[in-house]
Structure formats: structure tokens, C-alpha cells
Amino acid sequence: MRILIITAGSRGDVAPFTGLGRRLLGAGHQVAVAAHPSFAALLGGCGLEHRIVPGDPQALIRDWARAATREEARALTRAYADGLADGVAEAVEGGADLLLTPHGPASLARTAGEAFGIPVVGTYLVPAFATREFPLPHARSTDDLGPEGNLAAGREVLKRADGAFAGAVTRLRGLLGLPADTPSAPGDIRPVFHGYSPLVVPRPGDWPSRVHVTGYWWSARPDHWRPPAELTDFLQAGPPPVFIGFGSMAAGQGERLGGLVAAAVRRAGVRAVVQAGWAGLSGGGDDVLTVGEVPHDWLFPRTAAVVHHAGAGTTAAGLRAGVPAVTVPVMYDQPFWSARLYALGVAPPPVPFDTLTAEALGDAITACLSEPSHRRRAAELARGIAAEDGAAALLAHLGPGRG
DSSP: OEEEEEOOSSHHHHTHHHHHHHHHHHTTOEEEEEEOGGGHHHHHHTTOEEEEOOOOHHHHHHHHHHOSSHHHHHHHHHHHHHHHHHHHHHHHHTOOSEEEEOSTTHHHHHHHHHHHTOOEEEEESSOOSOOSSSOOTTSSOOSOOHHHHHHHHHHHHHHHHHHHHHHHHHHHHHHTTOOTTSOOOGGGOOSEEEOSOTTTSOOOTTSOTTEEEOOOOOOOOOTTOOOOHHHHHHHHTSSOOEEEOOTTOSTTOHHHHHHHHHHHHHHHTOOEEEEOTTTTOOOOSTTEEEESOOOHHHHGGGSSEEEEOOOHHHHHHHHHHTOOEEEOOOSTTHHHHHHHHHHHTSSOSOOOGGGOOHHHHHHHHHHHHHOHHHHHHHHHHHHHHHTOOTTHHHHHHHOOOOO
């Protein structure tokens, strides 16, 4: 079967599909991933075909931060979504028997599937069906609002998500010759497989029957990757360091954050590996090493704790490694995942990015490392997560490929 995975966004929206793609290849399917140009090396290094979808998510996040008005930010989003529509049309025209899609571009994948007569299966990285049990990620609050309040908050999240892509869906329907007055609803996609652990977010009892929570899809490590000698030397030169990174967040704020992180590390009295990320963090000295992209599955088990923005992928990697966390949520689903880590007992209270100081970050690192229950609970969760096979349910649904 020719399977096309359609994804969009930052590295965390693409990397889990490298591991899932390899599992599909191993089952005899042909796999291509439609993603932005910046992920060519990541996908190629994992042996996956790359179909280019226009867009530069790093520039988009930077431009959002610089937008003078809300309308200017909306215009940036519309232009990005229109580029996705064009890219999805071209990617699907390249041939596919099945489309897999995370929630973000699901309405575009659903539209393309309708036009070409191709089935669509949801492969979501975050909870994306309204429930009475908790507010969905990107709700205006992570607090439990009660059954009806949680449900209303979730519906509002989904309505906003649909609105963000409404113009792009209309554009895509026009490109593909579909009637404009019957838009494709991502909520109609079935089945949907959520690629995170039910130990982290249990499946709500009020979700539709063909909506599943399977366990994580782990990012694949690029072929022939080897750790830099500078990093291995640093790890061997002292006690396990703290990892600090903000992933795709805070683009262009590297200088300010670098100084803040250095002061926090001194305050906590720890060694640190700092990942530059899209912020361009920098730092150095005997106790701090700055690195570029390093597979989290290799690095995190060698750390004392991970300080991160609580994106879905980094959250998952920290849980897999069995190390405690300090979360600094910035936007989107990050407050949701940071609240989950705190509730699960693997992290102290979140340190919101918009009020971040060196003192607050240093004290949170100290609190994380000085409370034994954080590490104990992290290790317990890691053992449970290791017993899961997140890809198995999807593979069983698809059946064996024919190569």
C-alpha cells in the first residue's frame, strides 16, 4: 500500500512520523511524508520519501512574535495555510492509496481524500475530540472546568482550529474541483489513532468508539548518527547534567535566553547541556555545553533532568527516558502537557515562559532535583511506557503491505 503522511508545523510535528514511517516500511508498505522543505534531511536520514509542502514554520513563529496587530498575525496564518493547501494537492497528486494526518492539517487531508477517493486515517499527536473529562490542549485554561465546562472548552478549541484552516480548505476545494458549499470536516475522520500513552492521558470514556489512544510513536534516529566527541567528553567529565532546550519556541531570543539560562544554571549549581534550538541559545564554560540537534532518545537517559517547553514530542522523550522535568510552556498544547507532567508527579509546578526569570528557573531546577519522588515517579512511568507498542494498533488496522 502507498501511504502518504501529511504533516505540517515544527520538528515536533514531523519527528514522530519518522518512527511510525519506518514501522510502516517494515510492514511492507511504501511510505512518503509531505512536510516542509526544512525537514528534508531529517526524513531522508530516516530513509523516507519526502514530498515538499511549502512553508517555513520557523519564520512564521518569528513573524508572529513581530506582528503589530492581531489582524497582521491572522494574515500570516492565512498565507501559511494557503501554501499548505497548494502543497497537499501536489503531494496527493503524486500518488497514494491511504492518507495519514495529524490534527493540524486534517481538514486539508480530508478534502484531498474526498477529491481523489482515498481513505484518510487520523494519526493525532494531541487529544483532539471534546470531552467532559478535561479541557483540550490550547483551551484558554488547563484547569478542570467541570464536565460541561470541559466539553464547551474543547468544542471552542476545535472551532478555532477549523476557523484557522477554513480559507485554505475553500482554496483546496477549488483547486481540486469540489463543490465549495460542502466543506470537509476533520471531525468526520475515522478511525483516529492518538500517538501518546494512555498512562499520560487516559482515553476519555465519552469519545467515539473508533477513536483510540495507542501509545507513543517514537522518532527514528537518523541512519549512521554518532554523538559528537565534544558531547561525549562533556558527559564523561562530571555528574549527569541537566538538559535545557526550548525546541522550536522563542525564535530570535537566543541572546536574552542564553544569559538567563547561564544564570539559572549557576544558581542551581548544576552542569547543563543546552540545545540551541530555533531560539539560537548559546552558552559555554566548564559546566555548560551548547549543542545542535541531538536525538533525545540518546541524550535524555544520560541527564539528571530535562528542562523544556513541554511540546508533545519532548514531553514524550523525557517520559521515555525516566527522568524528571522542569517545564517552561510557551504556547499551543504546551500548557496542557506541562500540567500533565506536574499532575503525574514527574515535575514541579510549571514555570510559564512569559514570566521566566533566572531565579525562577534556577529554583525550579533545584526543586526538581531535590525531590526524590519526581525521579521515582518518572522511572515508574518509563517502565509502563516501555511496555506499550504505539504503532501496533495502526499496523493491525492497515494489515500487511505488499512492498
